[in-house]
Amino acid sequence: MFEAKKLPTVLTAEELLDKAFGRASKVSGRNKREKTINKLSTVSNVLRDYFSKIIKAHPSYDNLPDFYKEMIDVLVGIRRIKKALAALNWANSMTQKILTKAIRDVKAGKNPEHVLKGAYGRVASIIEQIDPELRFLNELKVKLREIPALTDDPTLVVAGYPNVGKSSFVAKISTVKPEIASYPFTTKRIYVGYTELDGVKVQVIDTPGLLDRPIHKRNEIEKRAILCLKHLANCILFIIDPTETCGFPIENQLALLDEIKENFDVPIIVAYSKADLHDRRDLPAFSSVTGEGIDEILKIVKEKMIKR
Ligand SMILES: Nc1nc2c(ncn2[C@@H]2O[C@H](COP(=O)(O)OP(=O)(O)O)[C@@H](O)[C@H]2O)c(=O)[nH]1
Ligand SMILES: [Mg+2]
Known part of the structure; x- marks a missing residue:
């Protein structure tokens, strides 16, 4: 490296x-x-x-x-x-x-x-x-030197609007406390957690400020920063908070999902967070508070990322 x-x-x-x-x-x-x-x-x-x-x-x-x-x-x-x-x-x-x-x-x-x-x-x-x-x-x-020292391990990038529960998810599934690496554009940081799926180390990264707002409204440097993630991500977990307690309507969250689909050509897993607060189950749902559904999400991640 x-x-x-x-x-x-x-x-x-x-x-x-x-x-x-x-x-x-x-x-x-x-x-x-x-x-x-x-x-x-x-x-x-x-x-x-x-x-x-x-x-x-x-x-x-x-x-x-x-x-x-x-x-x-x-x-x-x-x-x-x-x-x-x-x-x-x-x-x-x-x-x-x-x-x-x-x-x-x-x-x-x-x-x-x-x-x-x-x-x-x-x-x-x-x-x-x-x-x-x-x-x-x-x-x-x-x-x-500011470029984060990321490994070549399979990488899951977590995306979704602010407050939908991305960081909580990364913290929940990480075997170690997520590291904060600076992402050398403006003031962005990326959070890197690691988990093991069937003995395969998987790098899980949370990118606050990058994949959490409409891409088309980004300035050039942010757009290019987002493009960098393309080379890193083997799979994306897009988190939707259907309770809207994050402060963003579902329509906006879905619009962001569409933009991410347009910009990335890796498997995208879409899931609901905060399962302890709602009953919607038309998509996989998990709660980082109770742990409900987490294993199911990891199983899907494993299927998309490792058994390919
Ligand atoms: N009830 C509940 N609250 C959650 C859950 N996950 C996250 N939260 C809360 O939602 C807020 C935003 O979570 P955070 O992980 O920081 O969201 P991020 O901005 O997407 O990283 C915090 O107050 C969390 O405690 C969950 O599964 N259930
Ligand atoms: Mg966060």
Whole structure:
């Protein structure tokens, strides 16, 4: 699985130049010429190693699991990342060219001091040009760290209007206390619970603020955040509160169900919550308070998700 915390810290242009020139200032040589050549090759090595370390630390973004790919794309834009990495590649080859040529010039008898000064100036100018890209790559690490560490286990996404009983259901069936992971869009959080169905670990996620209001009224970023869930969900449990104590009429709840059906192509289980408060049984009904009907819901989930 992709782990943003493994991405290295990226130095700014100034820090990187300090590192390379600092290292070079410590080298020795039998004479001015040799010392200058050693300095130039030290700068060359430090920069080459540094750039290749940063570039190699990034995954192949196109080959990441769809959920991560989509999330990263929404958060920062995969093209933007590729542009930054390409800029590093460019800076790497430009600086290597400058330094190789400078070494050649010194070997050919040109004034070492002049060559060194010129090469340092040109290297510094190249590195300074990519300073925004270096800073972007450093901030990227921080942003990507917000992406919830979800497992590859089969995933049930719980949807329905606010207060219909989604969180109560997730808490009820979870073998562990649901974890709160940040969903890095606006202020959304996702709640992740786990349960075991016939020995298969199932990840159950509650997405307050995402699948609980009409999708067509969402802004672009929320819509894309919702789309990310598409890659994650193997099945959706859509909860309807027929008592309307949640504060939303059934018609609105059904309209949301229709929208979810249009947007997702995974099995959708529709069930009534708060079975302890009503007698409607034209759909499977459960109560997270009394536990009534919970096993039946889990049985349906198992059939839809595992025995397929
Ligand atoms: N009587 C009853 N109340 C419930 C049930 N499930 C949830 N509630 C209540 O409904 C309210 C909203 O529940 P919650 O799980 O937070 O809904 P969510 O907003 O969809 O996550 C809370 O006051 C719960 O105590 C249930 O099965 N029976
Ligand atoms: Mg909730």
